[in-house]
Amino acid sequence: MPQKISSPSFFIGKGDDSLISFGSGQPDLPPPKGAYSILKHYKAFKYGLIQGEENLRSSLAREYPNAKPEHFVITNGASEALDLVLRVLSRPGGRILLPRPYYYSYPHNVLYAGMRPAYYDLDKNGKIDFEIFKKAVQGCRAVIINSPSNPTGTVQEIATLKKIERLCGTLGVYVISDEVYKDLIYVRKNYLIQGEKVVTVNSFSKTYAMCGFRVGYLYSKNIEVIEKVIEMKTHTSMNTSIVGQAMALEAMKSPRSYIAHHVKIWEERRDMIYGGMHDLGLELWKPEGAFYVLPKLKNPNRVVNDLYYKYKMIAYDGTWFGAPDRVRFSYALDISKIKEGLRRLKTFFGGEYKKY
C-alpha cells in the first residue's frame, strides 16, 4: 500500500521524466544569461554587509518610488524576509491576519514567531471583501497581503488595497505585503502598497527564475523595523550569499523584455490550463497573476493521491493552503506537458473521480 501524501514535502526529489509535476511553484525557464556571466571570474569570499550589498540595494531603490538603499535588507529568499519581519514584530499573544486560502507557510511562520494566525475568507471571486477584512483586522498586530496570490492566482482590486492602506494606517496595524509575483501579472501593473507601517517582501526567485539561489529582500520606509531586522539577521544568518547577490544584481541589468517575454509565456500557459480545466467542467478562478490554478474538487487529498499513484501527476491538496475543497496546480511547466496533464485529468474525471 502506497504512502499517503500529507504535505508538499512528500514530493521533494520526486521527478522522473514520465511524471508531470503541477506541484512546486518555480519557473522552469532559466534566469537571464547575465546572472551567470559574473561567475567566470568570481573571486570574492569575505563576509558582506548584513543588510546586503550596497550596489544591489541601490539598484532596487531605483525600482521603488523615493526609495533609498537603506530601505532594503537582502535576505535568504522571501521566506527569510517574512520570518525576520514577523519575529521583530512579535508580541506575546499578537495576532497576524491571513487571507484564506493562504500561502501554505504563513501560519507556520506566524507560529514560529510566537504569535497566532487569524483568518478571513476571500470572497467567491478570490478577492478581499473589505467589510469582512475591516472586522477581522481589529486588534491584530499585522496583516499579510499577498497580491498576486499563491495559491489563488487572483490580484486584489486597487481600490481595496487603498482602503486597506488607509484603514491599517489609522489602526496602526503593520501591513506585510508579499509581492513576490509583482512582475507576473496579466491584468494590470502591480500596485505597491505603501505606508509608514508597511513592509514589502519580495524576491528574485520568480521574476528572474532564481529560486535555488535564495535571494530575496524586504523593503520598508520604516527605519526602526529595518534596523531591528538587521540586528536580528546579524545573529541568525549574517549576510545573504555574496555570490547570489552578485547574480541578482546582474539579473536586474537584463532588459525589461526578459520579463515581458516571460509574462507572455506564462499567459499562454495560463490560457491553456484555464481553458482546459474550464472545458472539463471545473469551477476555478481565471489567474490574473502568478502561475497557479485552484479548481474546486471533492476530497482533494484523495484526488492528489490518485493523480500521483495512478496518473503520475503531482498536484497539491488545497487543504495545505486553507482551501479544503480545492486542489492547486502550478502551471510552471512546458505547454506540451500541460496538454498531456489535461488529457490525464480528463481520463481521471471520466473514471475514478466519478466514484468519489
Add this chain to the structure above:
Amino acid sequence: MPQKISSPSFFIGKGDDSLISFGSGQPDLPPPKGAYSILKHYKAFKYGLIQGEENLRSSLAREYPNAKPEHFVITNGASEALDLVLRVLSRPGGRILLPRPYYYSYPHNVLYAGMRPAYYDLDKNGKIDFEIFKKAVQGCRAVIINSPSNPTGTVQEIATLKKIERLCGTLGVYVISDEVYKDLIYVRKNYLIQGEKVVTVNSFSKTYAMCGFRVGYLYSKNIEVIEKVIEMKTHTSMNTSIVGQAMALEAMKSPRSYIAHHVKIWEERRDMIYGGMHDLGLELWKPEGAFYVLPKLKNPNRVVNDLYYKYKMIAYDGTWFGAPDRVRFSYALDISKIKEGLRRLKTFFGGEYKKY
C-alpha cells in the same frame, strides 16, 4: 566628537588601507581554487532539497563516525544552524547554559528563540571547571559548548568534554556543540562530542575561508531534531544557496594539505601576536585553536575607542563577549600587519593607556 563604539557592527564596511583590523573573525587567505572551478559552467537554478544537496551531505558523512547523509542539514552558515536548533528545542522558560566569555551572538540567539541564557564562568585558564558546570547545568534545556572557542582561543580538555557528554546524557540535557573551528586547532585533533542529544554545529566558513558564501550545517544522530529543523527551514528560508553548496562540495575535495598549510600559517601568526602581547606585559591565554587573543585590559571600551580613533586599529570590546575586563583581537591578517599593530599597541600602552 566621534561616535562612541558600542557593538561590532560599528566597524562593518570600515576598511581603508591604513586601518589595521583585528576585528572581524574571518580568514584572509582565499578558499581552495577548486571551489571556484565549478562556477565557469554553472547552470542550475531550481530549488534544492531543504535538507541540503545529497552529494554534499554524503561527503560530510564520510568525515564523521558512522554518519549518514540523513544526519545532516545544510544551513545558511553556522548562524542559521544555531538559530534553527535553538528554535526547535525552545520551551517556555527554557534555560540555555552558556560559557562566559561566550561568542557574542549566543545570548541573542537564545533570546530570539524565546528562551533565557544562563551562564557559568570559565576558569582562570579559559577552561571549563567541571564542578561549576555540573551545578550550573541542572534544570537547563540545553548547553552550548564551543571548543575551540571564539573569543577565548582555548580548547577544552578531552576528559572534561567526556564528563560533560556523560552528565548531559544522564540529565537529558541537549548539547549544542559549536565546532566551527574544529580544523584550526594547534594542540591536538578535534574531539567530537557525541551522544543521543548532541547537535553539532559547523561551517565551511573557517575551514575553507568561505564566510561570505554562508554555508554551514548541523549534524545529529537525533533524527527527531533533524526532522524538526527541516520542517522549520521549509518555512523560514528553504534550501541553502545551491551554488554555495556546490562550491562547498568542491572545497571538500581539496587535499588535506590545504588545511594543514593554513594551520601552519595561523600558528605563525598566533606565535607572533601571543609573543608580542606577552612581551608588552599583557595577561592573556595562549591560543590553542581558532584565531583570537583576549588579553586583560582596563576599560576595554575606552581601549577600543582610542585604538580606533587614535591608532587606526580595530579591536573588539570584551564586554560584547561577556568579558568586561578584556579586549578581543582576531589575528586573521597578514603577519606584517600584526607586527605593525603590535608597534602601535606599544605606543598606546606607553601613552594614553597609562592615564586610564
